[in-house]
Amino acid sequence: QVHLVQSGAEVKPPGASVKVSCKAFEYTFTNYPIHWVRQAPGQTPEWMGWINTGNGNTKYSQRFQGRVTISKDTSASTAYMELSGLRSEDTAVYYCVRFVVVSASMGWFDPWGQGTLVTVSS
């Protein structure tokens, strides 16, 4: 069964960086883009960016541009999301999601990883 497994919870001080991994199982990794979505406590989910797992091209939300880097290791069927300059408002659950493509901008998220809680605290 297709699924994504993420790395464990992290606690980071303000100003630090965090890198979350997302390993894909039971499908061809390079056939589907991977997106990252975060959800802060009590907030709506927020899209952060995505990576074309075939050619490595990335696109980021303007809100996170300059702070987020999404990368991949094709041999390990794993995508990564690194967020730098952490502040308390970055405390959230971070999800990787497989994007089922209909067209360049059309498609849906399935499945979702189990989520990684990142807590920013001194």
Place this chain on the structure above:
Amino acid sequence: QSVLTQPPSVSGAPGQRVTISCTGSSSNIGAPYDVHWYQHLPGTAPKLLIHNNNNRPSGVPDRFSGSKSGPSASLAITGLQAEDEADYYCQSYDSSLSGPVFGGGTKLTVL
């Protein structure tokens, strides 16, 4: 403030029908971009419920259905069951933001 607007909460008794609305604008649902719905049970990963406005993935009961008209979409749940108690999110694409956008989420309570 979410780009897509959902009611914060809805409720219904077992066996009843409830609907959850999702209102967007001309740069997303009204563009028209498709709407997708996700069910989020506490402590689990969100799960795809409806894609492309009204399509159920295999394994999703036919008690769940979606519709779309203009800049709005709706999720209907019939024959409400206790296990349906969860948060529900709509999602579309926004051309102004050049990326996916989500609704604020609706908490369904089964009375």
